[in-house]
Amino acid sequence: MGRTAGIILIGNELLSGKVVDANAAYLCRELRALGVDVRRIVVIPDEVDQIAAEVAQFSGRFDVVFTSGGVGPTHDDVTIEGVARAFGVPVVRDARMVEVIQRFSGGNLNAARLRMAEIPEGALPMMGDGLVFPAVVMKNVYVLPGVPELFRQKFEGLKEQFRDEPFHLVSVFLSVGEGTLAEHLNEVVRGYPELMLGSYPELANPEYKVKVTLESKDRTYMERALGDFLARLPASVVVRIQQ
């Protein structure tokens, strides 16, 4: 089945509607393209206990976990403390981090800036391709910043280590609605129980009514299911097929 992932978004601003998250959708797309199966996303407030509980649960349940947000120098940046608590370790000041921050701030190290050098005991400041500031990695948990530019920069630097067998996907665009299609889809699912089969209606699209996606890590299996599905439909309802 390949590797699984979970994403934890941390930030009151997401829950109160002040900020629209861009990181989860980006990460889902990127991980899918790498062959990694995202199984769960959760959005929680800047509260240490909730962060600790989610990180502990996700870390045990998925191969790799990403957190987004809560890693700056201010009062509401409590992700590092939450991750440490999830693993039952203290937060410590890391000499490697202090050195990087010193370079960044031109030696002007106040208490707030030094907070950025704190990591869970046993975590690794991980440098990747093109990274100027390390990402903090605690076991299988990658602690990433919430600011989208920085989030992407860090993920780009780390992503090759997550590459897995790819998913194979084909999309079939149809001119009939789900009410007509449902029985055919059920038959395909019965014949190909391992297939990932999606059905997405479009209300206002003049080109098609439903997009059906067939997906598998096994290309031959996906292609056989596609043949089976198409054989059930009158050719006139297939608008186009995109592989």
Place this chain on the structure above:
Amino acid sequence: MGRTAGIILIGNELLSGKVVDANAAYLCRELRALGVDVRRIVVIPDEVDQIAAEVAQFSGRFDVVFTSGGVGPTHDDVTIEGVARAFGVPVVRDARMVEVIQRFSGGNLNAARLRMAEIPEGALPMMGDGLVFPAVVMKNVYVLPGVPELFRQKFEGLKEQFRDEPFHLVSVFLSVGEGTLAEHLNEVVRGYPELMLGSYPELANPEYKVKVTLESKDRTYMERALGDFLARLPASVVVRIQQ
């Protein structure tokens, strides 16, 4: 503290990056404007057991719960079954729903269309302002469709029943970074422990470096905290204040 809410987004297409969710951000903004505090969002696959577990947990934990997605007529639409299982009741065909669907489909009722008439036993098909198709409501759980146009239409029809005391919010835009601000923010939090205080850096904005938000259901409390915060800053760093 006012009412709390939780949001459950259901759909493999969100986790696999095929579709970018628009409903959670919309609902967070709307609920905030109504005075409701969204405490948690989760994104899960189209799997009955996971839906049941989340709905049961959210329903006990929050005043009101919204689900998005998984309510069409196809094989992957299993939200109704998940909600029923969360409350330990069977799924039943509802006569009121059959009647509506009959009107919609011009009497052309196949098995797939009739699936849309199934609801958890004890749930209510709820009509709201301007709604043509009812929303299914099971205790404090509102089952909404994933298609954004329909999601918004249904929420618009229902939303007045959720109105609560409003939040009062002021945003202060500053020309200094978080490293400089952090100590002042800590002092404000110490003096006003009930204040919701947010700090959001902007990397590429020429106008300001950090937006600080002060928020409370108690306007006087918020205004006193604002006065305290501004008194700590040199006036020259305040770019503007937005209330």
